[in-house]
Amino acid sequence: MQLRNRAAAAAGNQQELNPQENKLIVDKKRHAAKDVNEAEPKAKRNALTDLSRQIHNFVIDSSRKDASKKSEVKKPKTGALQPIAESKSSKEIAVAETKKVVKKPAYDFDKECAHDIASNAVFANDIFVYYRSREPLFKVTNYTEKHRDITHEMRMILGDWMVEVQENFELYHETLYLAVKLVDIYLDKVDKVRQEQLQLLGSSAIFVASKFDERSPPLIDDFLYICNESYKRQDLIDMEIHFLQVVGFEALTAPLSYRFLRRYSRVIKSDMQTLTAARYLLESSLLCVEYAPMSESKIAAACLLWALRVKKVGDWDPILEQYSGYSVEEIEPLMMSLNHMVAIRKTFMRKVSTVFEKYSHEIFFRVSLLSPLTDIYEQAGNNIVIPANC
Numbered sequence: 001m002q003l004r005n006r007a008a009a010a011a012g013n014q015q016e017l018n019p020q021e022n023k024l025i026v027d028k029k030r031h032a033a034k035d036v037n038e039a040e041p042k043a044k045r046n047a048l049t050d051l052s053r054q055i056h057n058f059v060i061d062s063s064r065k066d067a068s069k070k071s072e073v074k075k076p077k078t079g080a081l082q083p084i085a086e087s088k089s090s091k092e093i094a095v096a097e098t099k100k101v102v103k104k105p106a107y108d109f110d111k112e113c114a115h116d117i118a119s120n121a122v123f124a125n126d127i128f129v130y131y132r133s134r135e136p137l138f139k140v141t142n143y144t145e146k147h148r149d150i151t152h153e154m155r156m157i158l159g160d161w162m163v164e165v166q167e168n169f170e171l172y173h174e175t176l177y178l179a180v181k182l183v184d185i186y187l188d189k190v191d192k193v194r195q196e197q198l199q200l201l202g203s204s205a206i207f208v209a210s211k212f213d214e215r216s217p218p219l220i221d222d223f224l225y226i227c228n229e230s231y232k233r234q235d236l237i238d239m240e241i242h243f244l245q246v247v248g249f250e251a252l253t254a255p256l257s258y259r260f261l262r263r264y265s266r267v268i269k270s271d272m273q274t275l276t277a278a279r280y281l282l283e284s285s286l287l288c289v290e291y292a293p294m295s296e297s298k299i300a301a302a303c304l305l306w307a308l309r310v311k312k313v314g315d316w317d318p319i320l321e322q323y324s325g326y327s328v329e330e331i332e333p334l335m336m337s338l339n340h341m342v343a344i345r346k347t348f349m350r351k352v353s354t355v356f357e358k359y360s361h362e363i364f365f366r367v368s369l370l371s372p373l374t375d376i377y378e379q380a381g382n383n384i385v386i387p388a389n390c
Helices: 003-014 017-040 049-056 062-072 089-102 125-136 150-170 173-189 195-213 220-226 233-247 249-253 257-267 271-287 296-311 320-326 328-343 354-358
Strands: none
Touching: 003 328, 125 249, 125 257, 125 296, 125 320, 150 173, 150 195, 150 257, 150 354, 173 195, 173 249, 173 271, 195 220, 195 233, 195 249, 220 233, 257 271, 257 296, 257 320, 271 296, 271 354, 296 320, 296 328
Protein backbone atom coordinates (compact mmCIF):
# COMPACT_ATOMS: atom_id res chain seq x y z
CA MET A 1 0.00 0.00 0.00
CA GLN A 2 2.82 2.40 0.80
CA LEU A 3 4.48 1.73 -2.60
CA ARG A 4 1.25 2.37 -4.44
CA ASN A 5 0.76 5.64 -2.52
CA ARG A 6 4.28 6.81 -3.35
CA ALA A 7 3.83 5.99 -7.05
CA ALA A 8 0.53 7.84 -7.13
CA ALA A 9 2.08 10.86 -5.41
CA ALA A 10 4.98 10.95 -7.89
CA ALA A 11 2.56 10.78 -10.82
CA GLY A 12 0.52 13.59 -9.30
CA ASN A 13 3.62 15.78 -8.95
CA GLN A 14 4.51 15.27 -12.63
CA GLN A 15 1.00 16.23 -13.66
CA GLU A 16 1.18 19.43 -11.56
CA LEU A 17 4.21 20.68 -13.58
CA ASN A 18 3.34 23.16 -16.35
CA PRO A 19 4.47 22.58 -19.99
CA GLN A 20 7.36 25.05 -19.77
CA GLU A 21 8.93 23.24 -16.84
CA ASN A 22 8.59 19.92 -18.64
CA LYS A 23 10.41 21.34 -21.68
CA LEU A 24 13.33 22.53 -19.53
CA ILE A 25 13.69 19.10 -17.95
CA VAL A 26 13.76 17.35 -21.36
CA ASP A 27 16.42 19.75 -22.70
CA LYS A 28 18.65 19.08 -19.70
CA LYS A 29 18.40 15.32 -20.28
CA ARG A 30 19.39 15.65 -23.96
CA HIS A 31 22.48 17.76 -23.13
CA ALA A 32 23.55 15.24 -20.46
CA ALA A 33 23.26 12.32 -22.92
CA LYS A 34 25.36 14.22 -25.51
CA ASP A 35 28.11 14.90 -23.00
CA VAL A 36 28.23 11.22 -22.03
CA ASN A 37 28.55 10.11 -25.67
CA GLU A 38 31.41 12.55 -26.29
CA ALA A 39 33.23 11.37 -23.19
CA GLU A 40 33.22 7.69 -24.34
CA PRO A 41 36.39 6.60 -26.23
CA LYS A 42 36.19 5.73 -29.92
CA ALA A 43 35.94 2.06 -30.92
CA LYS A 44 39.23 0.38 -31.73
CA ARG A 45 39.93 -0.96 -35.20
CA ASN A 46 39.57 -4.67 -35.72
CA ALA A 47 42.85 -5.75 -37.32
CA LEU A 48 41.53 -8.97 -38.86
CA THR A 49 38.46 -7.28 -40.30
CA ASP A 50 40.47 -4.39 -41.78
CA LEU A 51 43.03 -6.77 -43.22
CA SER A 52 40.43 -8.95 -44.87
CA ARG A 53 38.83 -5.85 -46.42
CA GLN A 54 42.16 -4.88 -47.93
CA ILE A 55 43.08 -8.30 -49.45
CA HIS A 56 39.72 -9.73 -50.45
CA ASN A 57 40.32 -8.58 -54.05
CA PHE A 58 43.99 -9.54 -54.09
CA VAL A 59 44.87 -12.40 -56.53
CA ILE A 60 47.81 -14.70 -55.69
CA ASP A 61 49.97 -15.64 -58.64
CA SER A 62 50.80 -19.35 -58.11
CA SER A 63 53.29 -19.42 -60.95
CA ARG A 64 55.67 -17.18 -59.04
CA LYS A 65 55.48 -19.48 -56.00
CA ASP A 66 56.36 -22.53 -58.08
CA ALA A 67 59.18 -20.67 -59.81
CA SER A 68 60.69 -19.64 -56.50
CA LYS A 69 60.56 -23.25 -55.27
CA LYS A 70 62.24 -24.55 -58.41
CA SER A 71 65.03 -22.03 -58.12
CA GLU A 72 65.78 -23.20 -54.59
CA VAL A 73 66.49 -26.79 -55.67
CA LYS A 74 70.22 -27.38 -55.65
CA LYS A 75 71.80 -29.20 -58.57
CA PRO A 76 74.06 -32.12 -57.75
CA LYS A 77 77.73 -31.65 -58.25
CA THR A 78 79.21 -32.96 -61.47
CA GLY A 79 81.20 -36.16 -61.25
CA ALA A 80 79.31 -37.52 -58.20
CA LEU A 81 76.27 -39.75 -58.52
CA GLN A 82 73.60 -38.99 -55.97
CA PRO A 83 71.42 -41.88 -54.70
CA ILE A 84 67.81 -41.63 -55.78
CA ALA A 85 65.24 -42.45 -53.07
CA GLU A 86 62.71 -44.96 -54.31
CA SER A 87 59.22 -43.69 -53.59
CA LYS A 88 56.50 -46.34 -53.32
CA SER A 89 53.24 -45.64 -54.97
CA SER A 90 50.03 -45.51 -52.96
CA LYS A 91 48.93 -48.79 -54.54
CA GLU A 92 52.06 -50.61 -53.38
CA ILE A 93 51.63 -49.25 -49.85
CA ALA A 94 48.03 -50.42 -49.73
CA VAL A 95 49.02 -53.93 -50.85
CA ALA A 96 51.71 -54.10 -48.14
CA GLU A 97 49.26 -53.04 -45.45
CA THR A 98 46.67 -55.63 -46.48
CA LYS A 99 49.27 -58.38 -46.12
CA LYS A 100 49.94 -57.38 -42.52
CA VAL A 101 46.28 -57.14 -41.47
CA VAL A 102 44.30 -60.38 -41.36
CA LYS A 103 41.26 -60.04 -43.55
CA LYS A 104 37.99 -60.45 -41.72
CA PRO A 105 34.79 -61.29 -43.54
CA ALA A 106 32.40 -58.45 -44.12
CA TYR A 107 29.63 -60.66 -42.78
CA ASP A 108 27.73 -59.44 -39.73
CA PHE A 109 25.35 -62.08 -38.43
CA ASP A 110 24.00 -59.92 -35.62
CA LYS A 111 23.14 -57.16 -38.07
CA GLU A 112 21.01 -59.60 -40.03
CA CYS A 113 19.17 -60.54 -36.82
CA ALA A 114 18.52 -56.93 -35.82
CA HIS A 115 14.82 -57.29 -36.63
CA ASP A 116 14.50 -60.28 -34.27
CA ILE A 117 13.94 -59.05 -30.72
CA ALA A 118 14.57 -62.47 -29.19
CA SER A 119 18.07 -62.68 -30.71
CA ASN A 120 19.29 -59.65 -28.73
CA ALA A 121 21.46 -58.73 -31.71
CA VAL A 122 22.78 -55.49 -30.21
CA PHE A 123 24.50 -57.17 -27.26
CA ALA A 124 24.95 -60.76 -28.52
CA ASN A 125 28.59 -60.41 -29.53
CA ASP A 126 29.50 -58.55 -26.33
CA ILE A 127 27.81 -61.25 -24.25
CA PHE A 128 29.93 -64.04 -25.73
CA VAL A 129 33.08 -61.96 -25.46
CA TYR A 130 32.19 -61.56 -21.78
CA TYR A 131 31.67 -65.34 -21.50
CA ARG A 132 35.15 -65.92 -22.91
CA SER A 133 36.67 -63.55 -20.36
CA ARG A 134 35.00 -65.43 -17.47
CA GLU A 135 36.11 -68.93 -18.45
CA PRO A 136 39.33 -68.88 -16.36
CA LEU A 137 37.29 -68.16 -13.23
CA PHE A 138 35.64 -71.60 -13.38
CA LYS A 139 38.51 -73.72 -14.65
CA VAL A 140 38.87 -77.06 -12.86
CA THR A 141 41.72 -79.55 -12.60
CA ASN A 142 41.86 -83.34 -12.86
CA TYR A 143 40.44 -83.83 -9.39
CA THR A 144 40.40 -87.66 -9.54
CA GLU A 145 44.01 -87.65 -8.40
CA LYS A 146 43.06 -86.42 -4.92
CA HIS A 147 39.84 -88.45 -4.58
CA ARG A 148 40.74 -92.06 -3.92
CA ASP A 149 37.11 -93.18 -3.86
CA ILE A 150 36.26 -91.57 -7.22
CA THR A 151 37.66 -93.16 -10.36
CA HIS A 152 37.28 -92.15 -13.99
CA GLU A 153 34.75 -94.93 -14.47
CA MET A 154 32.64 -93.81 -11.51
CA ARG A 155 32.62 -90.23 -12.78
CA MET A 156 31.52 -91.53 -16.18
CA ILE A 157 28.65 -93.50 -14.64
CA LEU A 158 27.55 -90.41 -12.67
CA GLY A 159 27.52 -88.30 -15.84
CA ASP A 160 25.55 -90.94 -17.73
CA TRP A 161 22.97 -91.07 -14.91
CA MET A 162 22.60 -87.27 -14.99
CA VAL A 163 21.92 -87.41 -18.73
CA GLU A 164 19.22 -90.00 -18.05
CA VAL A 165 17.61 -87.76 -15.41
CA GLN A 166 17.63 -84.81 -17.81
CA GLU A 167 15.93 -86.92 -20.47
CA ASN A 168 13.30 -88.39 -18.12
CA PHE A 169 12.38 -85.02 -16.61
CA GLU A 170 12.56 -83.36 -20.06
CA LEU A 171 14.85 -80.64 -18.76
CA TYR A 172 16.69 -78.11 -20.89
CA HIS A 173 20.13 -79.05 -22.14
CA GLU A 174 21.48 -75.94 -20.42
CA THR A 175 20.32 -77.46 -17.13
CA LEU A 176 22.30 -80.63 -17.79
CA TYR A 177 25.49 -78.81 -18.78
CA LEU A 178 25.26 -76.47 -15.81
CA ALA A 179 24.68 -79.39 -13.40
CA VAL A 180 27.72 -81.28 -14.70
CA LYS A 181 29.83 -78.12 -14.48
CA LEU A 182 28.71 -77.59 -10.87
CA VAL A 183 29.63 -81.18 -10.00
CA ASP A 184 33.12 -80.70 -11.43
CA ILE A 185 33.59 -77.44 -9.52
CA TYR A 186 32.43 -79.06 -6.29
CA LEU A 187 34.68 -82.11 -6.65
CA ASP A 188 37.59 -79.84 -7.53
CA LYS A 189 37.15 -77.74 -4.37
CA VAL A 190 36.46 -80.42 -1.74
CA ASP A 191 39.14 -82.81 -0.56
CA LYS A 192 37.12 -85.96 0.01
CA VAL A 193 33.80 -87.37 -1.20
CA ARG A 194 32.54 -90.82 -0.38
CA GLN A 195 31.33 -93.09 -3.14
CA GLU A 196 27.82 -93.42 -1.71
CA GLN A 197 27.40 -89.62 -1.87
CA LEU A 198 27.87 -89.32 -5.63
CA GLN A 199 24.22 -89.88 -6.54
CA LEU A 200 23.11 -87.42 -3.87
CA LEU A 201 25.67 -84.95 -5.21
CA GLY A 202 24.36 -85.35 -8.77
CA SER A 203 20.76 -84.92 -7.59
CA SER A 204 21.65 -81.73 -5.72
CA ALA A 205 23.48 -80.33 -8.76
CA ILE A 206 20.50 -80.97 -11.06
CA PHE A 207 18.13 -79.61 -8.41
CA VAL A 208 20.10 -76.35 -8.15
CA ALA A 209 20.61 -76.00 -11.92
CA SER A 210 16.92 -76.63 -12.64
CA LYS A 211 15.96 -73.85 -10.22
CA PHE A 212 18.21 -71.52 -12.17
CA ASP A 213 17.21 -72.50 -15.74
CA GLU A 214 13.85 -74.27 -15.69
CA ARG A 215 10.42 -72.68 -15.67
CA SER A 216 9.03 -75.50 -13.53
CA PRO A 217 11.86 -77.36 -11.75
CA PRO A 218 11.32 -80.89 -10.41
CA LEU A 219 10.27 -81.36 -6.80
CA ILE A 220 12.30 -82.91 -4.01
CA ASP A 221 10.02 -85.96 -4.06
CA ASP A 222 10.90 -86.49 -7.75
CA PHE A 223 14.59 -86.70 -6.94
CA LEU A 224 13.98 -89.04 -4.02
CA TYR A 225 12.01 -91.29 -6.35
CA ILE A 226 14.72 -91.49 -9.03
CA CYS A 227 17.26 -92.28 -6.28
CA ASN A 228 15.11 -95.27 -5.26
CA GLU A 229 14.43 -93.68 -1.87
CA SER A 230 18.10 -94.13 -0.98
CA TYR A 231 18.13 -90.74 0.74
CA LYS A 232 15.78 -88.86 2.99
CA ARG A 233 14.21 -85.52 2.25
CA GLN A 234 16.41 -83.73 4.75
CA ASP A 235 19.53 -85.30 3.20
CA LEU A 236 18.83 -83.61 -0.11
CA ILE A 237 18.09 -80.28 1.55
CA ASP A 238 21.28 -80.40 3.62
CA MET A 239 23.33 -81.40 0.58
CA GLU A 240 21.88 -78.52 -1.43
CA ILE A 241 22.87 -76.02 1.24
CA HIS A 242 26.38 -77.44 1.55
CA PHE A 243 26.71 -77.68 -2.24
CA LEU A 244 25.97 -73.97 -2.74
CA GLN A 245 28.29 -73.02 0.09
CA VAL A 246 31.15 -74.83 -1.65
CA VAL A 247 30.64 -73.82 -5.29
CA GLY A 248 29.28 -70.34 -4.57
CA PHE A 249 26.37 -68.61 -6.25
CA GLU A 250 28.71 -67.09 -8.84
CA ALA A 251 29.19 -70.59 -10.32
CA LEU A 252 25.57 -70.54 -11.50
CA THR A 253 26.64 -68.05 -14.17
CA ALA A 254 29.57 -70.12 -15.44
CA PRO A 255 29.98 -70.13 -19.26
CA LEU A 256 28.68 -73.34 -20.84
CA SER A 257 29.98 -75.12 -23.91
CA TYR A 258 26.43 -75.76 -25.11
CA ARG A 259 25.76 -72.02 -25.45
CA PHE A 260 28.99 -71.51 -27.41
CA LEU A 261 28.06 -74.37 -29.74
CA ARG A 262 24.67 -72.88 -30.51
CA ARG A 263 26.29 -69.51 -31.18
CA TYR A 264 28.84 -70.94 -33.61
CA SER A 265 26.18 -72.95 -35.39
CA ARG A 266 23.90 -69.97 -35.81
CA VAL A 267 26.50 -67.65 -37.33
CA ILE A 268 27.16 -70.11 -40.18
CA LYS A 269 23.46 -71.01 -40.46
CA SER A 270 24.21 -74.68 -40.00
CA ASP A 271 21.54 -77.28 -40.63
CA MET A 272 19.95 -79.14 -37.74
CA GLN A 273 21.61 -82.47 -38.51
CA THR A 274 25.10 -80.98 -38.31
CA LEU A 275 24.27 -79.20 -35.06
CA THR A 276 22.84 -82.41 -33.59
CA ALA A 277 25.99 -84.33 -34.52
CA ALA A 278 28.08 -81.72 -32.73
CA ARG A 279 25.75 -81.93 -29.72
CA TYR A 280 26.19 -85.70 -29.59
CA LEU A 281 29.97 -85.36 -29.44
CA LEU A 282 29.79 -82.56 -26.89
CA GLU A 283 27.36 -84.44 -24.66
CA SER A 284 29.55 -87.55 -24.82
CA SER A 285 32.48 -85.48 -23.58
CA LEU A 286 30.51 -84.65 -20.42
CA LEU A 287 31.04 -88.24 -19.28
CA CYS A 288 34.83 -88.04 -19.42
CA VAL A 289 36.56 -86.23 -16.60
CA GLU A 290 39.61 -85.79 -18.86
CA TYR A 291 37.74 -83.03 -20.74
CA ALA A 292 36.59 -81.19 -17.60
CA PRO A 293 39.63 -78.84 -17.55
CA MET A 294 39.10 -77.90 -21.22
CA SER A 295 37.94 -74.44 -22.23
CA GLU A 296 34.18 -74.41 -22.80
CA SER A 297 34.42 -72.29 -25.94
CA LYS A 298 37.27 -74.33 -27.37
CA ILE A 299 35.68 -77.76 -26.91
CA ALA A 300 32.47 -76.43 -28.46
CA ALA A 301 34.42 -75.25 -31.50
CA ALA A 302 36.17 -78.64 -31.77
CA CYS A 303 32.84 -80.49 -31.70
CA LEU A 304 31.40 -78.31 -34.46
CA LEU A 305 34.50 -78.86 -36.59
CA TRP A 306 34.10 -82.64 -36.11
CA ALA A 307 30.45 -82.48 -37.18
CA LEU A 308 31.26 -80.41 -40.27
CA ARG A 309 33.87 -82.92 -41.41
CA VAL A 310 31.89 -86.03 -40.55
CA LYS A 311 28.82 -84.72 -42.38
CA LYS A 312 31.08 -83.41 -45.18
CA VAL A 313 29.24 -80.10 -45.32
CA GLY A 314 32.17 -77.75 -44.85
CA ASP A 315 35.15 -76.88 -42.70
CA TRP A 316 36.43 -74.15 -40.41
CA ASP A 317 36.01 -70.92 -42.38
CA PRO A 318 36.90 -67.25 -41.70
CA ILE A 319 33.42 -66.56 -40.30
CA LEU A 320 33.82 -69.21 -37.60
CA GLU A 321 37.33 -68.00 -36.90
CA GLN A 322 36.01 -64.47 -36.46
CA TYR A 323 33.17 -65.33 -34.11
CA SER A 324 34.94 -68.07 -32.12
CA GLY A 325 38.41 -66.52 -31.91
CA TYR A 326 40.05 -69.89 -32.73
CA SER A 327 41.91 -70.92 -35.84
CA VAL A 328 41.66 -74.43 -37.23
CA GLU A 329 45.21 -75.16 -36.04
CA GLU A 330 44.19 -74.40 -32.46
CA ILE A 331 41.15 -76.69 -32.30
CA GLU A 332 42.09 -79.54 -34.65
CA PRO A 333 44.19 -81.47 -32.07
CA LEU A 334 41.32 -81.39 -29.56
CA MET A 335 38.89 -82.41 -32.28
CA MET A 336 40.99 -85.50 -33.09
CA SER A 337 41.05 -86.39 -29.38
CA LEU A 338 37.26 -86.25 -29.27
CA ASN A 339 37.12 -88.31 -32.44
CA HIS A 340 39.25 -90.96 -30.71
CA MET A 341 36.75 -91.01 -27.83
CA VAL A 342 33.94 -91.85 -30.27
CA ALA A 343 36.07 -94.45 -32.06
CA ILE A 344 36.70 -96.41 -28.82
CA ARG A 345 33.16 -95.96 -27.48
CA LYS A 346 32.25 -99.67 -27.57
CA THR A 347 35.10 -100.60 -25.26
CA PHE A 348 35.80 -97.38 -23.39
CA MET A 349 32.12 -96.66 -22.61
CA ARG A 350 30.88 -100.23 -22.38
CA LYS A 351 29.09 -99.57 -19.06
CA VAL A 352 27.31 -96.40 -20.20
CA SER A 353 24.97 -96.13 -23.16
CA THR A 354 22.44 -93.38 -22.40
CA VAL A 355 24.00 -90.74 -24.66
CA PHE A 356 24.51 -93.18 -27.52
CA GLU A 357 20.95 -94.51 -27.34
CA LYS A 358 19.53 -91.01 -26.96
CA TYR A 359 21.12 -89.77 -30.19
CA SER A 360 20.41 -93.00 -32.08
CA HIS A 361 16.74 -92.04 -32.07
CA GLU A 362 15.07 -90.76 -35.20
CA ILE A 363 14.26 -87.43 -33.57
CA PHE A 364 18.02 -86.81 -33.26
CA PHE A 365 18.67 -87.94 -36.86
CA ARG A 366 20.49 -91.05 -35.59
CA VAL A 367 23.74 -89.07 -35.46
CA SER A 368 25.33 -91.48 -32.97
CA LEU A 369 25.48 -94.04 -35.80
CA LEU A 370 27.74 -91.81 -37.91
CA SER A 371 31.17 -93.22 -38.67
CA PRO A 372 33.94 -91.17 -37.02
CA LEU A 373 36.94 -89.76 -38.83
CA THR A 374 40.20 -91.63 -39.21
CA ASP A 375 41.54 -92.27 -35.72
CA ILE A 376 45.09 -90.93 -35.50
CA TYR A 377 45.31 -92.05 -31.85
CA GLU A 378 44.45 -95.66 -32.55
CA GLN A 379 47.67 -96.85 -30.94
CA ALA A 380 46.60 -95.29 -27.62
CA GLY A 381 43.97 -98.03 -27.21
CA ASN A 382 41.19 -97.38 -24.70
CA ASN A 383 42.83 -94.32 -23.19
CA ILE A 384 41.72 -90.76 -23.79
CA VAL A 385 44.54 -88.72 -25.32
CA ILE A 386 44.70 -85.03 -24.45
CA PRO A 387 47.13 -83.12 -26.72
CA ALA A 388 49.70 -81.00 -24.94
CA ASN A 389 48.63 -77.74 -26.59
CA CYS A 390 45.02 -78.10 -25.42
